[in-house]
Amino acid sequence: MDFFDIWTFVLFVHILGAIVWVGGQLTLTLVVTPVARELLPEEQRAVVMRTAGKRYAFVTNAIALPLQLATGLALTFHWGVDSNKFEVDGWGELLGAKLLVVLVSIGFAGAHGVMAAKRNSVASRNFALAGLAASVLVVLLAAGLAS
Numbered sequence: 447m448d449f450f451d452i453w454t455f456v457l458f459v460h461i462l463g464a465i466v467w468v469g470g471q472l473t474l475t476l477v478v479t480p481v482a483r484e485l486l487p488e489e490q491r492a493v494v495m496r497t498a499g500k501r502y503a504f505v506t507n508a509i510a511l512p513l514q515l516a517t518g519l520a521l522t523f524h525w526g527v528d529s530n531k532f533e534v535d536g537w538g539e540l541l542g543a544k545l546l547v548v549l550v551s552i553g554f555a556g557a558h559g560v561m562a563a564k565r566n567s568v569a570s571r572n573f574a575l576a577g578l579a580a581s582v583l584v585v586l587l588a589a590g591l592a593s
Contacts, residue, residue, distance in 0.1 A: 551580035
């Protein structure tokens, strides 16, 4: 098959990492948290959410984000992106914006983790929602790069 080469696989892994990263955030926010709030008493809910959060953080930090970084760098070199591309109207600016929002999202995730460890539920929730919004924006910007 001519359409399937190593770079198709690298892009697939990059997209798969994004699915794990953003999909996990959406699943925890839109499915797990509301169900836990509805069905579990406060003590059990806190344990379930901390445990799910720690597992998600491990999968994200140990697997998904390193894959994203490695495949993103590989694709950048494969596509011939250099510092001059960032000066190109449109595509380069969009790529720069995507990379900036990725960093912002990772920052929010780190702040969420710190606040969760300190058991500051209000700040933790706010950072989680801000991180989710940034992550969804990354996907939107990535879609713009692909079009």
